Amino acid sequence: MDNLCTGLCTLLLDGGFDAGLAQFLSLLVGVLLVSGVPLITVILLIWVERKVAARIQDRIGPNRVGPIGLLQTLADMIKLLSKEDITPTSADRLLYNAAPLVSFASVVLIWAVIPFTPFHYGVDLEIGALYFVAIASFGTLAIMVAGWASNNKYALLGAFRVVALLVSYEVPLVFALLAPVMLAGSMSLLDIVNAQSGMWFVILSPLAFVIFYVSSQAETGRAPFDLIEAESELVAGFNIEYSGMKFGMFFAAEFLHVFTNGILMAILFFGGWMGPLYYESPLIAFAWLGAKGGLIYLTTLWLRNTVPRLRIDQIMAFNWKCLVPLSIANIVAVSLALKVLQELDLAPRQLIGAGIGEMLPTTVVMLLINGAIGLYLLGILRRRGQEARREFQAASQAYAAAPAD
């Protein structure tokens, strides 16, 4: 959008506008264009989410409002608009009202740095990768504030559990993020995409992708990590006191966050807009990004609807005793292998602009290392699973053998 902004700016300047005002107006148009993408997608996403969930559960899903239920979200919005908005008397009014806004804003703000095509993006920050992690931390704080400001035991308990989950899974997420940054030698998302011209990072570092995928699923509070919506335990968790449109905002934020994570993964690991013919037209590049992000998004929906919820102690143990050590091992392995290959002149010093041919030895070595670590991990997990099953069987036999009172 940068070129568009400057173009508009000069146009306005020629039209006799004040310099500062022209700059501001062009910025405003740019922001509206960029933010339009997530705001329009979110309306579609809610429909997709419900339709996919319904199909997986062998239902039809929304099909009454509009063709194949496409307008269902609009109908829901009208319904939510007309719902009474109850603020509990004991709530902290200011923080209570601010929390859903911050929650939604923290997701939309991520889109400022997402490169849609090689030339169309909000901004290309030097610290892009760090930026979206930092912005996401506002979402965590918003949940904490929502839980506290409701002044409700369940809300506070739910918020505590969710925040503990979110901060825990942020560690492997950020460690996994280090791998693309290291491979590209830059934190700018544009550079990271450009560095994948030779080989996608998902092939160079599949483990990092898996870690990122799992922890971003947890970051959005989706099953199997859905402590956020543990209806059976916490009567809906931190948002229990919210109603009407404010409640809707938390959910819109969640849906959008899942899709945003899909797009981010497409950018970080699947080459973003890269694909056949992407240089022909920005629309094709944009379509590639959307297709990749959408596919990843669909797999998260699939996972969400088919995997049962884990207990909180299992979730925490899985994170701290499996994902975090794995992500550290992964980063050590990636950096070590790449350094050795670079010293042996088998890998290009700069991945930006590297061809497939140059990347071949690196790819093979990286795949082998990742495979070895992955197999080792699977072995450990299998042994742990067998142990757990044996313990469970012993316990159930002891229970069956015990004399009934």
Place this chain on the structure above:
Amino acid sequence: MELNAVTIGFAVFTIFTLGGGFGVVTTRNLFQGTIWLMVSLFGVAGYFILLSAPFLAAVQILVYIGAIAILITFAVMLTRSVTRIKVRYIRLLPSFIGSLLVFLILLFGITVPIFGGQLPEAAPQTVASTRDLGAALVSEHGYVVPFMLASVLLTGAMIGAIFIARDEKA
């Protein structure tokens, strides 16, 4: 001082920083105090951006709003009777006079006489990138010793804090 993006940003972030700081020292409710602290530190992050240090701004938000805010909130909830303290302040008047004196000395004793004359144009346009920082952190001519010390400090802090905070009975 003309009106442009930088000056507007400076004014806004000053309101954030000082307003948040004021909230921290005056509010009785510690949870709200934490939020005020975050408002204040967000303003500080804004200054970092105005001063062309976006990396530090991101780190400020990541460390303070992402982690320390959560940590303080957890601690506030763990020490429940914190909110029951009837008296908010002790030695209110002497503290007020003392801090006012500190402010006046800092402002009119050091800042204005020494740096008041420095022109705004003194700021150079070349700014270091994050990559330079990364290279400097681990180079033998750079900051490798503090880098390692930071690592030791963090390890020590984590081990120590876990050792202190762990509930022996549980």
Place this chain on the structure above:
Amino acid sequence: MNVLHEWAFIGVFAILAPVFPALPIVIARLFRPRKPNALKSSTYECGVETIGDTWVQFRVQYYIYGLIFLVFDVEMVFLFPWAAAYNEMSLFGFVAGFLFIFLLTDALFYAWKKNALDWK
């Protein structure tokens, strides 16, 4: 000025981002009914009267997770520039980064050994 221009974009975005969700909430004010009563706006606990203070005592495990997270979060501060400078780094710098990661991993293993990572 170029860097600041980028951040001006982020600034305008940050001002507008909370406005997007605020708009429907404000618009809803025009349509929605407003008939609050004491029962409706009381604290919701499945219909049971709420007993005692909201600020029940929490377990210290939350704090310990927060603490470990904080330490790792701060570690990122240093690892990100290190990773960004990776390609033009000398072997010395590379080893220094490794040592850094190793020391922090040490702390994680201490926590593991002390069972501080278990949800009790």
Place this chain on the structure above:
Amino acid sequence: MVPLWMYLAVAAALFSLGVFGVLARRNAVAILMSVELMLNAVNINLVAFWRYSETGTDLLLNGYAFTAFVLIVAAAEAAVGLAIIITVYRNRRSVIPEEATALKG
């Protein structure tokens, strides 16, 4: 551009607010938060000096790197400080520093 002294003035004000909080607040957590304010005032100064004087010389990154180290120290201080407060609270049911007198001679 904003002149350097304005950044320093804001930092001085923030520092004084922190001093006031440390001296006058009764609650240990509030005192810790005030200490964080003071550390951040220092950080504003460091970055401002770096931006306005250092980038023109050979010492390109001193202020920048130093700020990052102050951030680390602040984080470590918060972690250990809060852990101590939690432990003192657990043992004495109090978060008022004046009441923790077990080690007083």
